[in-house]
Amino acid sequence: MSLMCLEASARLRSFTAAAQELRLTQGAVSRQVQTLEERLRVKLFTRRREALALTDAGRYYLGEVAPLLQRLERATANVMALKGRGGELSLSVGASIGSYWLIPRLPAFTREHGEITLNLGTRVGPVDFSATPVDASLEFGDGQRTGLHSEFVLPLILSPYAAPAWIAAHGAAVDANTPRSALIHHQTLPGAWDEWFAREGIAAEAGREGPRYDIMSMALNAAVAGMGVALLPPYMSDDMMASGRLRRLSRRKWRYAKGYYLVYPEESAQMQSLQVFREWLLAQAGDI
Template structure:
């Protein structure tokens, strides 16, 4: 094992210098990031090239360009360094009995639903640390620090376990001033006002109008917002009518900053799931989070 370490594992400092130079395509910018001199970064890269027995960069005048082998090696080194960083954080977290859990979550769900409830989970597991990061699309858990993710859509995620949490229904809402200004009283009245769109669900208004029995050609017209939080704020600000999940705008409805414009609600085709790699299926903190989320969602159903 000692021979393997000496032969195949370069110094971390050399790998950091190489990865930064590859990412920036610049020795000087890598040096700035690492708080080193340019000559020190160049020396570390030369050491690495000597150890590997090949060039990692083409040097063209004042520029550096990755060789084919350098490009492949840079991608592998980047993943390895990220994994090493995540593993180090996790090891440090285990100094506390509760452990560490890295959770990917949809931005608005995380902000408006999960975070306000998270103190209840931490009260049950006071030594645990839960890190949150926003992700909107499925990803490969390999090479990421994530232990689990909360996903909306079909229960399909290759190599992972999907546990159903809850469904949602969306309702048409706007600010009270917008409703009064446009004299909105029925579903049909919405065909003549600005319809705020959710970028990732472009057919939602069409489906809602169809369910409401209203024929219209304007369902796709209107400003688009990427996240539900943006859509909610746009509606509160009087920019138009929006279709929003009722459970994400409970505070606005209770406070009166948003009002429901018609009684018809549209049940979304997808659902929320907790997703985790099969290798994490029996990890105590993942199991604890899964069971707690199932209870929370059932209580709010």
């Protein structure tokens, strides 16, 4: 209760307003905050006549506990509404694998598990679960996440692709004559082209580097637009191949050292919604 009083008082900047929201007396809210301050041995608020203001310690502490309060509120609402059957699952997912691999498969999950509401957000890089109110993450990495569960889901398989118009102008191969300026990069795999040429035993031409994009889907769209050659996985390129917008420039497939993992903290491990989603997700990956 003291944490709820802290959060409401900070958000509303008033013990009186917090008391009205929490259906307590103003004195009860004030005492809860005072007890918390005594336990922590720091002042959380500067008490002014016009409004409350968080101290530096108060801002730091609230920033740490706010995600936990949000998860607690969501879990309570789920149990009350669904009696523990299903509920919500908040998942962070990489933009490219989320848009091109996961979301096209989600209608099947919804049909099978209509009792679960799956909320998706996206970010670049690994999730900081202490600062982000999500239950799990489908993320790209090496699976080494200290203190977290990390289960392998999918490999990243790469091949070079380009638009038919680009191929007509520059040729249907990626070799020593391919200018560096034609190689499209994305920050997910910053050294991928150098590794590709090394694996193929090709002495790549020196010169100006090609464009760089933050995420793989941007590299895909740049390749489709005829801006050069991109290393892409089948889950992004297959539809573009089928529609004739991209062509593969090599029969070789390269399995990148990193892959996609389902990552979650210990406190999420017993969530029924996560257990159901995990089983479904691994089955989907196993069918590929």
